[in-house]
Amino acid sequence: MVNSKLSPTVVPVANHSPSADGDALRDAMKGFGTNEEVIIEILTARSNAQRQDIIQYFLSEFGRDLIQDLKSELGGKFEDLIVALMFPNVSYLCKELKRAMNGIGTKESVLIEILCSKTNDEIKEIVTTYEDMYERPLVEHVCSETSGHFGRLLTLILIGARDESGNVDSALAKEQAAKLYEAGESKLGTDEDVFNRILAHASFEQLRLVFDEYKQLSGNTIEQAIKHELSGELAEAMQAIVECIQSPVEYFATRLYGAMKGMGTDDSTLIRIIVSRSEIDLNDIKVEFERKYNRTLLSAIRSETSGDYKKALCALIGDV
Template sequence: MLHLMLRFCNFSNTSSSADEVVESCVFFFFFQSEAEGRSVAGALNFNAAPDAQILYKAMKGLGTDEQAIIDVLTKRSNLQRQEIAKSFKAQFGKDLIESLKSELSGNFERLIVALMYSPFKYDAKELYDAMKGVGTRESVIIEILASRTKAQIKEISKAYKEEYGSDLEQDIKSETSGYLEQILVCLLQGERDNATLYVDTALALQDAETLYAAGEKIRGTDEIQFITILCKRSATHLMKVFEEYQKLAGKSIEDSIKSETRGSLEDAMLAIVKCTRNIHCYFAERLYNALKGAGTDDGTLIRVLVSRSEVDLNLIKPEFKRMAGKPLSAMISEDTSGDYKTALLNLCGSD
């Protein structure tokens, strides 16, 4: 993210205040990201009522017209889908999500139903599902908390409370332990993405020295120092810290994390670093790992395509192609089939 902001922002205008420069750059970055990044833009001249009628006809009687469902729901924005759900309830007295669940099955059902949740409710649902029942899918929690902004995490926590009557932080504490619990709870506070382009070089060097002293320089690892700095510093500050760390340690912060930590704690720290350096590359890697080898991690594939299709999926796809050596759409075609594949490819768009 940072390199895009720096590339397109003009810092030569000294008449502008620092705050004005930051505000302009942040506005430009998100405008650029939304304009170029969306693979699903929604329908022009949208009208929810006829869309709701198409869905009703597709599901009434014997059999289901899956293609009609795909054509409507994968080609509308999330806000438009919410309007369709309201119109469906008003016209036919039925809940659209429940109707879809009763007519569809498998990964196709999972994908179509995911499209019907608003973004914050969907993230809340994914977090809830990751923690309910036996075992906890730490990778899902790490992905969501490491890649969302402070404002988004606040809204996700609110949606989680409204939907499940439970406190997200308390649930994470009950499902995790040790340093993993600490880093996840720290991420929940959302302190690391305060929008600022100013970097205190002296503090960045001090943080780099602290990380070096907490890991490579000693036998064992002082995990708390890593957690504190990674979770509480801004992205711009961390980029400078990583640069200074490389000079001190003679190796990247990623390599040090891999040698100093293990398991889910390592995954969480690396996710923070990757999202700081290049969030598009991070999600490309998530998709590649979901598709490569035998079998498919459909949960990750669905979650990333649904959650990023109206944000930055078009910016993720070039990173994926560089990593995989082939387009995302090609790997989706190879790994999936039927209506599920058709719907995924609609969300993915052309490469």
């Protein structure tokens, strides 16, 4: 949401030569065997725009689709990570949204992570790109895969209902806090529509005031109220909105920790966050991860991954 300190781990390389990179990648994949080290060295150290230039050079010079070549030469989670790097960020997130809704069941946590952490402008770009890619409106697809108050919340987000004027109104914040209190803690049952309306419409700046007023009125934080009054995907989505408004880097650090906690690793979440945040604020997420969990993100990834997949992830987050 609002982040005054944007500190990426991947930045454009100076004096970039798409031809030199393209030639090196072609050599790394020609003949018998593949030089994975070259692939990692080049693709994790270029910005997404520079990777797009390499793709164009590869096509014009060799008549080959670089992404298809990478898919044919690589495998497993290493392939998933490298291929994810090759799509423009918004296209990659659209692919992740589509994958979350494909087949039996819907991965609601993926919808929440992507949609509840974005501004109106970012949502608008995702909506436009999704329809261009899949010839289906994203809001229609999401509506078909979700229901109830949770579905309505995502719909409000997708239609860009949030006020992003930057204006704040202290008197209105008191009124909104009172409405949230009356819709939840002060009554039996919960009026979810009130929570949806305020958290999906008010600006981030306004909601910070609302949350402060709520604590003054109730004695509980808005997070505590959501935990007590809501449940399931709606509660998870509301918590994501609150966390992203207060600290996006903490939200993503928590998501990364959750992806590596317990038995097995949620590699798709690990890849998605590291790839999509690498040119935004991944360095800040690293710092927050260490502050919150008393271990570095690098050490966590090294213990949970292996091989070229681990090398590429570590290169993206800054293996220093």
